[in-house]
Amino acid sequence: MRNPLSETIVGIEPSGIRKFFDVVSEMKDAISLGVGEPDFDTPWHIRDEGIYSLEKGRTFYTSNAGLKELKVEISRYLYRKYDLEYDYNHEIIVTVGGSEAIDIAMRAMLDPGDEVLIPQPSYVSYLPCAVLANGKPVIIELKAENEFRLTREELEAAITPKTKLLVLPFPNNPTGAVMRREDLEAIAEVVEQHDLFVLSDEIYSELTYGEESHVSIASLPGMKERTITINGFSKSHAMTGWRLGYACGPRLILDQMLKIHQFAIMCAPTTSQYAAVDALKNGDEDVAMMREQYDGRRRYVLHRFEEMGLPCFEPHGAFYTFPCIREFGMTSDEFANALLKDQKVAVVPGTAFGACGEGFLRISYAYSLDSLKTALDRIENFVIKLREQEK
Template structure:
């Protein structure tokens, strides 16, 4: 029998995040700090709008690019928060989460052999999406001593004549790193110099703690060469609603829309109506959740300091990325043994790229009570390691 499988898809590894999530689901009394999902319920007024849309029988397809009302609200939201101006008719597409937007952007922009620069460690989807779009992913290994920010020098060194696209994953998953305006300006100059395009994944843009997020697309000369990806999962606690959006130049969006038409048709109608209300009346919800995340972030940094566990301070998203190199174990070994001995799940840094070796990702999208219990167990674990215990059950 002929092999039914694509050679390309067989080479792609499953997500390293889901592996530990699946184990935890089968383990009694385990605490997971591994999944990047808000522990807040979707605010009631947003759920109510979704319910109302069903009661009114709004169960039909929307236009391929999304509800007109939603695209108008997205345009207003981006302008008032990030000084970005987009034509809702031609420069915004509503997608099934930010992940679909990343996928169709790469498929619309890449020809076979085009190189995609991916700062790493970063979200697990960028590399496989580049491969599936026939591109060649080129990792740029970010450094803890630079607070995991992308520098202009690192970008310049990675560019070749085949480079076409740069992924900007900030605020960053898994590190929590952000890019300040001066960092973005330096990167933008290199992008323009080499005539590159950018996919700026800004799904965590509402969750920054020391300064307001700045989009690279807002800088001079960058809007016309940038696709901005955003959505509702992280900011409005709407992960299961599966709703995101892409904004950018019409010449690119028109081609993305063709892929979206054939593969998806349109994003979920109920979710779109709920998202209209999220943007019109949800700013206070976002602020409340951001303040809660910030309190958890500060708690984790305090506990790490007490434990003597090295961790650079994250200023965005809801992740910490502590260093575990002192224990002489791989990230996979550390996370596996922590789960076995203390029933606490974290994600090995290598799930986000090889340069994540020596680190683990901890999500603080969990209640403070869960975080306290999990950190107590982790402290017990690393105290044993420092005392000569190898951490195994």
């Protein structure tokens, strides 16, 4: 019998995030600090709008690119928040989460052999999406001493004549790193000099802490026409299960992305789109409240790591920390497995986000303070036990 499987698909490794959670789901009294999902319920007024749309029988397809009302609100939102101007009619597509937007952007832009620069550690989908689009992933290893930011020198060293697309994953999952305006200006100069394009995944843009707010590279001079901006509602508005995101960019590229979206998806969920209109119109206070709560948890987790003597740079975005565990002489996978077995706490090995994540763990603080305290107490017990064994 002929092999029914694609060699390309078989060669792609499954996500390294999920295997721990399968174990946790069957382990009594286990605590997971691994899921990248807000612990808040979707705000009631947003849910209510979704329910109302169902009651009114709004259960039909929308236009392929999305509801006009939603695209208008996305355009207004991006302008008032990040100084980005997009024509709702031609430069915005509503997608099934940010993940679909990443996929169709790469498929619309890449030809076989085109190189895609992917800074790592980073979200697990970029590399397989590049492979599925027949591109060639080229990894740029981000460094802890640079607070996991992409530097001009690292970018320039990775560029070849075949380089076409740069993935810019900030605020970053898993590290929590952010790129400030001066960082982005340096990157933008290199992008223009080498005639590259940028896929800027800004799904955590609302979860940026400190005095400096998020800056989109597309807002810099000369970059809008070179950038596909990806965003959505999962992280900012606690709407993960609604599966709603969007892509913004030049019409030349968006028209081709829309073709793929038409054939593969048709349109994003109608109920979710109506709910998202209300989220953008009336959700700013919800976002601010959740960001404040995350910030308090962020500071608590960092304080506990300092007390434990676990090195961890201060993340200024998303809801993750990335502590270093190299002192124990264990791989990230070994440490995570031992912690789960000994203390019933699940975290994600840094290597799930690229080989350069070795020696680190991703720990999410999208959990209540009570849950964080219990989990961190257990981690501290484990760390003390390991250090005593080394004596």
